[in-house]
Amino acid sequence: MRRPVLTTVTSILTVSALGLTACGSTGGGKGATAQAGTPITIGVSVSLTGDFSGDGKALVQGYDLWAQDENAKGGLLGHKVTMKYVDDASSTQQVVTNYQNLITQDKVALVFGPFSSLLTIPASTVTNRFGYAFPEPAGGGPSVFTRGINSLFFVQPAAVEDNLVSFTQWVLSLPASQRPATAAYATEDDPFTQPQVDRARALLEAAGVKTLSYKVYPAEATDWTPLAQQVISANADVVILGTQEPDGVAFIKAFQQQQYNPKALIETAGPDQGADFSGKVGVANTAGVMVPAGWYASAKTSGNAKFVTEFTAKYGGAPGDISGDAAEAYSVGQVVDQAATKANSIANSALITALHNGTYQTVQGPMAFDATGKPNGATFLVQWQNGTPVPVYPAAAAIAQPLYPKPNFGS
Amino acid sequence: MTPARRTSALKGGALLVVVVLALLVPVFAPDPATTNIAVFTTMYVGLATAWNIMGGYTGYISLGHAAFFGFGSYALGLLLAHLGIAAGYTPFLFVPVAGILTVVIALAIGWIALRTRAATFVIVTIACMFLLQLLAENLVSLTGGGSGLSFPVPTWSGDFFNTPYYYAMLVLALVGLAVSAGIRRSKFGLGLLAIRDDEDKALAVGVPARGFKLTAFVISAALVGMIGAVYGYYVTYIYPQFVIDPLVGISMVLMVFLGGLGTLWGPVVGALILEPAQLWLSYNFGASRLYLVFYAAVFLVVILLLPRGIVPSVTDLVVRWRHGSTAGPTGGSSETREALAAPGVRSP
């Protein structure tokens, strides 16, 4: 799972064109204030190639859908919106280059965020330097918020490290007779997964759930069988895995292989990928698998029904196939729209002030941001039941009872 | 003036013009989009030049120089964090310290890697790079591991921000070029070229091959480490796999091969072509998924048609053309003569 940056090689054909054509513009535009009614461009650097390209594609879908809706209702505060996407090949160097180019060369009016904390962090120092607001859908690792940047807003219900909090609350809400006594943890060494698992472990240990095994494995592993063996041999009641999609799938396959069924199984990512996930592990093996989610297709949140209908109409597939990434990207647009209305301006400074105050309605539910751009909400606990993911906790959002203990694989 | 004199005067003048132009880039083109490309391009000019000191002169191909790039980067980042140095110009003063620390690690790696030759050396350098990458990932309490390492961020305005980094990169690139040129003219440099041509014979005639190779390796690594340090400060956030990145190591090698292995100006030409091309193409055409195939195709054509790189091949053409038209025996730039002379150079 090492990041393959593609571009490092050559291109001689463009040699002469280069150096200077790429440059050439004069003076930096400070937030390029648009006249009323004039169309504006919103710039985004997304990973269209490289390791994050799957997520990058989902971001583009969400952003595009928002722009379409926005223009249908007359634009962002009257400005028709055009999205401009550039590829960062999942690389720091390119993401830094892209946001500088978008801001100073293309003079975009606004910028939205890329995928992953690793790219959001360097990008946010660039956008902050130019005084741009930086609402972003996918950079929520702890280090994003510790850099003294006040123009960044993480548009998800909770900071990454709090993702598993709803799960731990559910576990601890079980009656004492059923409550799991032991837990096994394994997590990728990644700023997205590890903080979540560590937080969950701290919370469960404090409540007396014994840790039987805790393993961190390198993010570039591709064969997870040996790791799965260790989790299995711990034979804990609850298994908590800090995975992305490929390892999330692999662990479940290995568990099935070994006919191991913990009472509860949660993965930080993977089971949130809808039909893609059930296709890979087999529908019969999804029953009871849990995942934290900021969004789900049937949620009664602001604009969600419209989002889901339009999304399936535009891109095909079933509501259950929609990636959470797309909903997060769509929320970024929603938040910006409301902030612009509230400030009655699309100037970046006005948007920054507005975003620091008040609560914003999104398809992921309401959210507000603290001084560092961290959201203050909580995620839902989602469980696969009868071949679809459904929210099961907290009770207010639940549409089904949690299955506990988890049904056996293949049943 | 004799033709030789005239050539060297021309060369001196051209050099001066190039340096002055390079110094004035932020004045001509203050736009951050341009200065950003200038920062990365100058960075690769420095990297390729530094790599060439080892790879080009001794013939030992290291594909693991990204190890030193990342090490220098982490060294500066950790120095700034532990000494509590605030953002601004002061961190630049610590870049040489990062370079000295890189020397230490390069001595250790070089001592091991240089026991092997040829293909084995190539692979050992790759292995050492992954070793360092794993250490950066796993020594969490020191490096921050997978959470990465943040640098202090200067509060300079967006329009000015890139300029200091550009000059820092330029200084390092010029130092690299001066060192490279100095080595070519020295007895040490002759020894290195002798090692490239035939190490056993070089040893036989008394070239202290081990010491020479290690010295070249360490000089090259130290420059790369300092450049990595400035890079880290520029992008403000580093992460093991993004700075100890095999592709950074391979990029410098490609630039040297493209420009001309073992020549003084080849690495510069290679970097000036490749890095802006890559940034610009990726920005403008990145969405087309076939561009990787296109890169590969162009690259194959270049290697198969210009196996010695642009500088030697082009100067050859010039020589042949001059030879044909003026029959001047001393035609061609000194670069050509250097390039032509290199393979047959006599041991000291």
Added chain:
Amino acid sequence: MTLVPQAIILGILTGGVYALMASGLTLIFGVMQIINVGHGALVILGAYLSFALLRSLHIDPFLSLVVTMPAMFVLGVVMQVVFVRPLKGDREALSVLVTYALALGIEGLLGFFFTNNYQQLNAWYETASIRLFNFRIAYVYIFGFALCLAILGGIFWMLYRTTFGRAIRATMLNRTAAQLVGVDVDRVSALAFGVGVASAAAGGVVFGITNVFNPGSHYDLISRLLTIIVLGGLGSLRGAIVGAMVMLVTTDVTAVVISPVWSSFVFFVILVCVLVVRPQGLYGVTVRDRA
């Protein structure tokens, strides 16, 4: 403590796959003195070819080798003739660059046809498992190991029992001398390249069932394969096999005993220690001069 023996068994079984992939690489090096940096990409290509056959025609991945191995053999021969043979001058260095460019080209094409999403080859033997003492081993590891043994056996048979094999061994020993005694070195090189690439197809299938892969997976793979053949000694088939076993067993055991994050580290430390004592690797003969 069943974890350690379990890790050792799993290490040996997966080691077989790496042994096969590394053998192809070391064979190519032995015959041509070039490092085929594209070998990892060829393995991934093999996995994708079987993936395509599985998805469109529902052909079992192992069975698909009947088609993909000959196809990859031809591809290998063509690659050698078109891209490697014309190289002049510093072949060793230039070949690294050429094969790297080929790897990028393959990566780009795979990304174009299959997207960059992770894939895995699915088959019934992937999740079905057999009980061994007190743990279970999936059939795929056993089948994969058997396949690799069979192909490695085939390669050894070819090398030591056929005229063509003798020509290959002669070329590996001394290219010029082989030429002098009438070996058609160019032909031998092309065919050996083909054999190496065909074995990559087989490695790709087993790798593709036990690992997830995407077009960029070759970077990680090639760095592992290169370290294996250096540990074993460049150009030594026995070295490649032993190197692969050492790598997989140490990494799996370290993962259990210490931590997965240190597993590759321990292997690299072993590699460095071996090279300090024996720069030519475990089974390498003396260091060849580059001239």
